[in-house]
Amino acid sequence: MVIGERKPFDEIMKMLEGLKKIAVMGCGGCVTVCLTGGHDEVRVLSSQLRMARDKEGNPIEIIEKTLERQCDPEYVEQAESVAKEVEAILSLACGAGVQFMAERYQNLPLYPALNTTFVGGSKKEGYYVERCQTCGECKLYFTGGICPIARCSKSLLNGPCGGSTKGKCEIDPEVDCAWQLILDRLKSLNQMDRYSSMMPVNDWRTNRDGGPRKMIREDFQR
Amino acid sequence: MSDFEPIVVAFCCHYCAYGAADLAGSMRLEYPTNIRIIRLPCTGKITPVFLLRAFERGADGVYVAGCLEGDCHFIHGNLVAKPRVNYTKKLIQEVGLEPERLEMFNMSAAMGPRFAEVAREFVERIKTLGPSPLNKTYRVQSDAA
Numbered sequence: 094m095v096i097g098e099r100k101p102f103d104e105i106m107k108m109l110e111g112l113k114k115i116a117v118m119g120c121g122g123c124v125t126v127c128l129t130g131g132h133d134e135v136r137v138l139s140s141q142l143r144m145a146r147d148k149e150g151n152p153i154e155i156i157e158k159t160l161e162r163q164c165d166p167e168y169v170e171q172a173e174s175v176a177k178e179v180e181a182i183l184s185l186a187c188g189a190g191v192q193f194m195a196e197r198y199q200n201l202p203l204y205p206a207l208n209t210t211f212v213g214g215s216k217k218e219g220y221y222v223e224r225c226q227t228c229g230e231c232k233l234y235f236t237g238g239i240c241p242i243a244r245c246s247k248s249l250l251n252g253p254c255g256g257s258t259k260g261k262c263e264i265d266p267e268v269d270c271a272w273q274l275i276l277d278r279l280k281s282l283n284q285m286d287r288y289s290s291m292m293p294v295n296d297w298r299t300n301r302d303g304g305p306r307k308m309i310r311e312d313f314q315r
Numbered sequence: 316m317s318d319f320e321p322i323v324v325a326f327c328c329h330y331c332a333y334g335a336a337d338l339a340g341s342m343r344l345e346y347p348t349n350i351r352i353i354r355l356p357c358t359g360k361i362t363p364v365f366l367l368r369a370f371e372r373g374a375d376g377v378y379v380a381g382c383l384e385g386d387c388h389f390i391h392g393n394l395v396a397k398p399r400v401n402y403t404k405k406l407i408q409e410v411g412l413e414p415e416r417l418e419m420f421n422m423s424a425a426m427g428p429r430f431a432e433v434a435r436e437f438v439e440r441i442k443t444l445g446p447s448p449l450n451k452t453y454r455v456q457s458d459a460a
Contacts, residue, residue, distance in 0.1 A: 102409035133364060137406065140367040144410045147371075148448045 094123035094214065095187040096221045097130060097207035099138070106145060108204045109183065112153065116179045117142070117206070118172060118194070119159030120186035127221050130185030130207055132159040138185065138206060163190025169197045176201055212243075229299030229306065235287045237278035242295070244271035250292040252276075319453065321375035321441040323349045325434070326365065328358045330388040332380030334424030339431045346434035349441075357381075358419075359392025363403040366417060370407060373450040376441035378418045380433065386423065393421060413444055 117139045124130030139155045146153040156175050161168040163186035181202040184191045188209040195203040211223040226243040242248045246264045253272035256263030260273040279285050327333040333354050358381030369377045379400050381393035404414035422429045446453035
């Protein structure tokens, strides 16, 4: 899922300066699961905003709403009645959701309440880790299901660097050396032959370096 | 502000603090009338939204009273509540309220005197802090003055 972290409260307050009526819009997708942009977080942030503005003697009216997803036109559509009533929408979706909302509601300012940080998963409740860098050229077949692009600090493709010590990365003793993990796993899977073949230099054109990407399922095009 | 009588909301667990409040009453123990008790099935029910709503509606102080650690009727509800209360302290601090306005206490149903003591101490703490800026009664007065 896409992981997001809430922006500092002061930054959000600054974005909303001068506004009297806004919508705080949550997203029922990834950011609900990672506990930063769902129904509950909408209620918490709205409550905080109302209190902070009330305290200044400059109250703000807030409509709280959470869409099923903000990255899908059919759900973005459902914010229309709210959009008519407010001066701006503060979205708790990831960057993609905010942009889909902004595209649909052309005359309405759309503000992000989250910093979209990475693609990952939950180790346990409330603890999220990065696992994919969306490079567009998956190498997990060769690396025992552990990604050297996302999990090696240098994104090395052919084994660890000299900074690997006792299975940890030199950037932080708490960060595992991805290549140590890969080697341990290949050994246990009896697939060390995959380590012996050289991986060519990465083609970053499939990553962001090739400009904005798109994916089209032709059988769905009408 | 000598005549300040704070509004304190106490979220009390049915199996301990709520029983302790009952016992405090049976023992004829005095504690301040500022406390508004809200009974919860377990403090594990508490979320930051509950606590923030209390402050938003003008409570000067809020506390959560759950079972002694290790004694939760639902095994670990009180241990779920503790970090949530601490997290909410940060949330109210962001808004500009003192984190001391929120606290978590642990007590058993047999601790009636402790319930009264906590109530007295907490109300005293809130009196020292003064009214919450969101408490409309006192804001009107200070605006007028």
